[in-house]
Amino acid sequence: MWEYLQFLWKSTNEHGVHSPFVFQFLTRGIYDFPLKKQYVHPRERLLQSAVYYFQPKTIFTTSNSFPYKLNVLTSNDILSSDFIIYYEENNRLTIDEILEQLTPHQLLWIVPTDNRKNILSKAKKNPTITLTVDFFHGILVSKRTEQLKQTFYLRSFRYFGDFKI
Template sequence: MVLHSIKSYLKFLWNSKNQHGVHSPFVYNLVTKCFYDKTNYEEYSILKSYRKTLLANKETIEVTDFGAGSRVFKSNTRPINQIAKNAGISPKRAKLLFRIVNYFQPNSILEIGTSLGLATSALALGIDTKTNKEKQNNNAKITTLEGCPNTALIAKTQCQLQKFNNIEFVNTEFSSYLSTQHPTPNTQDLIYFDGNHSRKATLEYFELLLPTSSNNSVWIFDDIHWSKDMEEAWEIIKNHPKVTVTIDTFQWGFVFFRNEQKKEHFVIRT
């Protein structure tokens, strides 16, 4: 698994470009105004505080894991601070997720895989930004799904302490929710897939959620190079007829359904 990751990253570096290799105005603006935005947003301090609280929590919880398992933990009894340190979104990625939401200002967000809410807090801050009042989107709604009741409870508690009032927490098995509890799909402007890092589950969620996509939808898949299986899933998603533009940043795969653009794939360093 480690050898696979090294090979995949070397291949990524060989193929990747920065903004100078991008000829699509849509992708160029996204890269220069969002990916490479060096602004020190005041919301970053809230993200840091949220993380710091979790890193200071040495209590252990029993984790219910429906996904592809953990490369770090050998037991499902895990310290909260170690989950935050090893399994949560990194500080760099949390800032980028905030900027993405702040840039696109989606009205509806679906997160598949809440965990301790580190990414959830970035999503919430992005649509309720204090930095730019013109971009504040008080009507936006986040629905976040988590299979483990213990991590979901911690995330909900922490987000409530931060007064994030636009989040609906749903403790559920993902495919069950997407196929039966959510049978009439609403349009989802942004979906962050960070739940089950397996080929089968990723493609299942992709197909189940396709009816929610629109011309302006932004889908973000985490850990697209996690394994050979995940890379296969990413290739299938890239080649789907409804998908027009994709961006591989190694950690994340971005998917867009913009009918006005020709089908094109970008590999971008962030």
């Protein structure tokens, strides 16, 4: 809980974003994502909203036991996938291997576990990674060539009245 409160202290909403790519994703993909009536864990809601917004043709997941259901074709080939989901449980690849194979036309979504800070640090320190967006319950990573190297800490809710852990 303390780690989440620290995250809230340094995070911002759309008013702290100066990247058009991240601003559009945050406002149209995260904040405007249609919420389901039943409770969905923030990790799942963020992942579903990212998939809904980016609409990848194929997804590669690094885990053999991925817990979330997505209505997208999955692929066994990391290089032919548009969207890569790194989930640490029962993993086929390490985060270093994923970061090395990531191309500028792919997006990496990291489903964080207890090792969140270490994984985020590796992504930020990688010289080829240009964008990391930490939502606490999910991390977006990219090698976009048109993007300056930036890291954002963003809340997945617009106002504190919408706050849910």
